[in-house]
Structures are given as structure tokens and as C-alpha cells.
Amino acid sequence: MSPTIRSGRLLVSALAAAAVTGGVVASSTAGAAPVTPRAGAVTEIRAELRAGWVKTTDAPTGITVDLPGKATVEKHTERVLGHDVTSRGYLVQTGEGFVVFAVTDVPDSYDIRLEAELQAFVEGMKQETGASLISTGAEMTTVEGRPALDARIATDEGERMTGSTLLVDGDRYLVQAVTVGPEANEKALDKTHREIVDSMRIP
Template identity: 45%
Template sequence: MDITDDEGAGFGVFDMPGDRYSLEENLQGFLQAYSIVSGGEILTGTDVRKTMLDGHPALDARLSVTEGERSVGFIRLIADDTHLVQAVTFCPEVKEKALNEMHERLLASIRIP
């Protein structure tokens, strides 16, 4: 899948104790920040699942904007002793199947030392 102007993939590593806030609190912070940056669009997180990655706690969620131009995405948050890792993909709802494949490739590439 080639990324176009209405799609996105992002990866962030934040220097902070990964357990400073719960992964659920970090997800809520991401959803709220999106609303602020987007000018008020409401982003929701559903299908929230806790998992482990390389022995570190992780949280996966499906993202969606259901008003206006419907969009979907996926996020994985991973905590370790000194970092919070965030992997996000996002696109228009009609491209969700291709986005799921891209998100799975992104997740497969993550290695936490």
C-alpha cells in the first residue's frame, strides 16, 4: 500500500517511564490530543486489547472518526522502564483492509531491546 495524502503511519518513542501513566491513560491522551489538533473531530478507540511484546506490556486499539469524513486506524502503545512507544496508522474508512495489512507490517518491525 502506498501512503497518500489522506493516509498516515507514524511511530514515536517518548523518553519517559513507560509506566508513568497506564496504557489506557496514554490511549485517552492520544484520543484527546487528536481532537485538539483536528479542530474538534472526535476520535474513538475500540476493540482495546492488552498484550505483551518482547516481555513489555502493550495495548492495541482500533481508532475511528465516525462523523464527517469517516476514518479508521490502529494504534499500539508499548511501555518499558524508560520509554513509551507508539505506532499508529490511519486512513479513510474505505481503505481499512489495506490499512490493516500496513499496520501489521509496522507492528512486525518493532523490536524492544
């Protein structure tokens, strides 16, 4: 079985767990807490767009996306298939929940399988944070001409949370967007997710 990109899974699951656990991630979870961008952080956040939305660029890849606020940034590196693999996660907390946008560099020898990455994300939520998550209604689509998997996500126990995740095969990188929040905010979360997906530009 092909390995999954653990770095992207760990980063995104840990940050997204902040929504599932009410914004609190255990300090003992390595690399989980979002931090404010440091000097020299690999991100470029441009002038605000409509009503607080900010165009955000992942500098190493040139990927851009509109996010509903100024993002905090988390960078994580680990070994995958003998290579150092780096993920950059961009987190925004909104009135409806949380948004996470992540880009993970992929070794040339790595075969991206979006269904496996989605499953790893769901399983990683439980393994790394204790938050139980299920995915439903996954659909294959394209973003900027690249294969993508768009899925609904929800908690299956405890406080009811809902949202969406999109995974994109960018050849040299795996791109993921996660929008999650309380079930009562489902319509607003869906709208935010669609705007993020529509704004994504991959060189």
C-alpha cells in the first residue's frame, strides 16, 4: 500500500481539530497550535479583498487562495520516502468556524492517491487529536485542471460539527482546504468553502 503524506495529514488534522474541540488543541500535540507568522515565514498575505477576505499566496509554489481573514501560519517538516517533506498550513478562525488551507511538497517518487489521503485525514483526526470524524459524499472533480476530491465531513459523536474538505493533486504538491464549524452554521460554512475553492489558483 502506498504511504500517505503524514505531514499534511498531521498539520491539517491538528489545526482543524481546533474547531472540533472548541478552539483548544492540547499543548502536548506536537506542531498543533497555530502561531502567528514569524519573520521570513514562507507566505505572502496581500491587501484585503471583499469584506475582510485576504488573498494569500503560498510563496514556494505560487498557489493563491482567498481566505476569510488574515491567516496564521504553521510549517512542519518530516521524512517521507527518504525525503524531507514540508507542509505549510494557513488557519483562519471565523464567526462560523475554522478554515485551514495547506500545501504539502511531494517527493517525485510519491504517488498521490486522493481517496487514500482523505482516509488518512479522517483517521488522523482520531489518532492524533481524539476527534472522531467521518466523510460523506466524496466527489471527484477538478481544480485548475487538476484532479481533486471534494468531500463533506462531520463529527459522529459529541458536539455536532460539519464542514467540507477539498484535496487537490498538484503533481509536485498536495493541496488541501478544510472548512469546519458547528452544525448550526452549515449553510455559511458551505458558502465559505465554495468561495475558497473557486478562488484557488495553481500555477
